[in-house]
């Protein structure tokens with residue numbers, strides 16, 4: 410059984426206002442109907458009641474399971490007391506839809522497989538938000554754009570996301586996280602179990618925007634530059650490779666092209682390249698995905714606390 414989540418969300422994250430949808434979008438209602446018809450929908454109590462208010466009945470041609478904590482909730486539909494119970498009841502279906510509201514979405518986003526999201530081109534006032542936190546776990550697989558017209562108050566974008574398949578091994582070594590914010594980002598990555606350097610998993614803010622993009626590498630400013638460097642760039646292989654011998658001639662050639670570019674671009678007279686490959690327990694990396702550091706020391710010895718640049722490697726020494 411596939412657990413799908415379906416939601417319409419404004420640009421500011423709003424999904425509802427006073428228990429109702431804050432817009433009228435004919436195309437979105439049609440999409441909702443087309444996707445859910447003949448299927449089971451799981452709904453929170455308040456969302457269910459707003460549907461009854463709007464239609465005078467439950468959604469037609471669909472099996473509705475209402476999730477509520479109330480023990481004696483009266484409904485013409487099936488009632489479950491948790492999302493898990495609702496899922497259990499529909500376990501023989503091929504696809505089951507969670508249709509809101511916010512509380513149920515939050516739980517479903519943790520266990521769901523697919524997300525149908527209608528992005529509504531407005532910043533609507535409202536009181537209920539779509540609680541989508543771990544976007545990094547989802548991969549966009551389809552996108553359609555629609556402009557507004559007489560049946561659609563706003564332009565919309567129909568997006569489909571699939572949950573990423575999680576990698577089995579842990580790709581990172583926490584020991585090598587040097588700063589608190591890096592540690593927090595890395596903890597998050599460790600929990601989600603995916604490689605943060607693979608292109609589909611890169612999150613802006615964690616991996617900064619490239620200064621140079623090739624076919625086989627991106628070069629980005631290091632998110633946590635080593636102290637007393639003037640330039641600290643990191644080249645990340647587009648493939649998930651771990652060892653030097655995995656690199657092709659084309660990939661090597663591109664490193665050379667980048668270095669030629671960087672030397673001119675940053676006016677580099679001297680510097681060092683450090684390629685972290687292999688086991689991150691011993692190579693000093695936080696991420697188990699081959700990458701190259703281009704490091705240029707800051708020649709200004711008058712900087713407060715000046716020290717030479719250090720390229721840390723080896724396991725962390727035992728705590729004293």
Ligand SMILES: [Zn+2]
Pocket residue numbers: 604605606607648649650697698
């Ligand atoms: Zn990777």
Ligand SMILES: [Zn+2]
Pocket residue numbers: 685693694695700702
């Ligand atoms: Zn590194």
